Amino acid sequence: MADEDRPGASTAALARIQTLPSWLLNRASARGRRLVAEALARDGMRMPHHAVLSAVADLGPVAQAELGRTTGFDPKDMVGILNDLQAQDLVSRAPDPSDRRKNAITLTPAGRRRLARLAKLGDEANETLLAALTPAERELFLALLTRVVEEDA
Amino acid sequence: MADEDRPGASTAALARIQTLPSWLLNRASARGRRLVAEALARDGMRMPHHAVLSAVADLGPVAQAELGRTTGFDPKDMVGILNDLQAQDLVSRAPDPSDRRKNAITLTPAGRRRLARLAKLGDEANETLLAALTPAERELFLALLTRVVEEDA
DNA sequence: CTACCAACGTTGGAGTTCCCAACGAATGAC
DNA sequence: GTCATTCGTTGGGAACTCCAACGTTGGTAG
Numbered sequence: 001m002a003d004e005d006r007p008g009a010s011t012a013a014l015a016r017i018q019t020l021p022s023w024l025l026n027r028a029s030a031r032g033r034r035l036v037a038e039a040l041a042r043d044g045m046r047m048p049h050h051a052v053l054s055a056v057a058d059l060g061p062v063a064q065a066e067l068g069r070t071t072g073f074d075p076k077d078m079v080g081i082l083n084d085l086q087a088q089d090l091v092s093r094a095p096d097p098s099d100r101r102k103n104a105i106t107l108t109p110a111g112r113r114r115l116a117r118l119a120k121l122g123d124e125a126n127e128t129l130l131a132a133l134t135p136a137e138r139e140l141f142l143a144l145l146t147r148v149v150e151e152d153a
Numbered sequence: 154m155a156d157e158d159r160p161g162a163s164t165a166a167l168a169r170i171q172t173l174p175s176w177l178l179n180r181a182s183a184r185g186r187r188l189v190a191e192a193l194a195r196d197g198m199r200m201p202h203h204a205v206l207s208a209v210a211d212l213g214p215v216a217q218a219e220l221g222r223t224t225g226f227d228p229k230d231m232v233g234i235l236n237d238l239q240a241q242d243l244v245s246r247a248p249d250p251s252d253r254r255k256n257a258i259t260l261t262p263a264g265r266r267r268l269a270r271l272a273k274l275g276d277e278a279n280e281t282l283l284a285a286l287t288p289a290e291r292e293l294f295l296a297l298l299t300r301v302v303e304e305d306a
Numbered sequence: 307c308t309a310c311c312a313a314c315g316t317t318g319g320a321g322t323t324c325c326c327a328a329c330g331a332a333t334g335a336c
Numbered sequence: 337g338t339c340a341t342t343c344g345t346t347g348g349g350a351a352c353t354c355c356a357a358c359g360t361t362g363g364t365a366g
Contacts, residue, residue, distance in 0.1 A: 012211065013206075013207035013210040013268060013272065014204075014207045014208045014210070014211040014212070014224075015211070016207070016272070017204055017207045017275070019295070020275065020276075020279050021185060021279050021283055021291075021294075021295060021298070022182075022185035022186065022188070022189045022275075022278065022279050022282060023204075024295065024298045024299060024302055025178065025181050025182040025185045025282075025298065026182050026185065026186065027305070028182070028298055028301050028302050029175075029178040029179050029181070029182030029183075030182075030324090031301070031302065031304075031305045032174060032175035032178045032179065033175065033179065033351095033352095035175070037351090046351085047351095047352090048351095048352080050170070051167075051170055051176075053166075054166035054167045054170045055166075055167045057166040057167070058165065058166050058168070059167070063315090064314075064315065065314060065315080070167065071167075073352095073353090074352095074353065074354060074355085075314085076315095076317075076318090076354085076355090077352080077353075077354090078315090079315070079316060079317085099313095099314085099361080099362070100314095100360085100361060100362085101314040101315075101361045101362070102313090102314060102315085102361095103314085103315070115166060119166065119169070122170070122175075123173075125175065126173050126174050126175050129174050129175060129301065130174055130301060131304060132300045132301055132303070132304040133297060137297060140293070140297070141297045141298075141301075142172070142174060142177065144286060144290060144293070144294045144297075145174070145178065145181055145294075146172075146177060147286060148181050148184070148282065148283060148285055148286065148294075149177055149180045149181050149184065151184075151284060151285040152180070152184050183353090186322095199322095201323090216343075216344090217343080217344065217345095218342075218343060218344080226323095227324065227325065228343085228344070229324095229325085229326095229345080229346075229347085230323080230324080231344090232344070232346085252332080252333070252342095252343085253331080253332060253333085253343095254331065254332045254333065254342065254343040254344075255342090255343060255344085256343085256344070
């Protein structure tokens, strides 16, 4: 009789799965997304919009494709995100004179003010997310997490 | 002039966002899901199915609602998952004599064999996921991660 | 100069996960 | 016996991710 057919061979299968790094990361990520989404929603904003707004703030006038590469969003989704941001006058979308294929995305003053508020909300949500850890543990956790992520490159 | 209007006040906004726990957790989680999904796909299986199969293995004959509560899947999605598993003869779905509202979900021998293979594939994927960390670091990482997740309760 | 290939923004569509509302059937409490 | 609850099921929607195609524009090799 093979191990896998013996009754009880797979017991604690659930417990094993739920302590797997991938499972825990999923739950932690879901919690982070929920906390951040709730925080940003208090200012009528969503996570991708916050990320793109931040990227525009850093990269000055920048093409959509470059924004996509930097933030990891799909070009298709970038269109919609920028449509939303532009509709709220947080960014301006003007044709790039030096390359007429590109749109030059720029942060508006309103966008800069909004970003300051969003950054605060995002920080608070992340504070809550890691509330269970001491400052030293958070630093360690982030260092380990960064190495796991960078393995992806 | 307010800080938020001064040019450069929000520089490094992107870098700040991308080092936020929520951002890193999202990326790590996405990587884990991709690795696990690819591994399970080699056996023609998907993540939720693996989780439910594991839960059935542990909980013996069990109702769908109980499976949903344990694994966190929505009752609606549980229907589809069990349909798939049943179509492959990995679980059996029989009416519960003691409560005719319930379905008694049981693991079949084929399900038990399949689960053994899936567990192996899942473990390998998680090995790859944490490849950047030493065994001691992995243990520490999982301990911290667990505390972050349990804060959710 | 003319082909050709690559990049750009855009549109359309699909897939996954998560969540909510409703329904008929069945159960349990009062 | 009435009523609230639970069960499995169906339907639908929100949010994020990803891929394929198209017309336009730019750069390049011949």
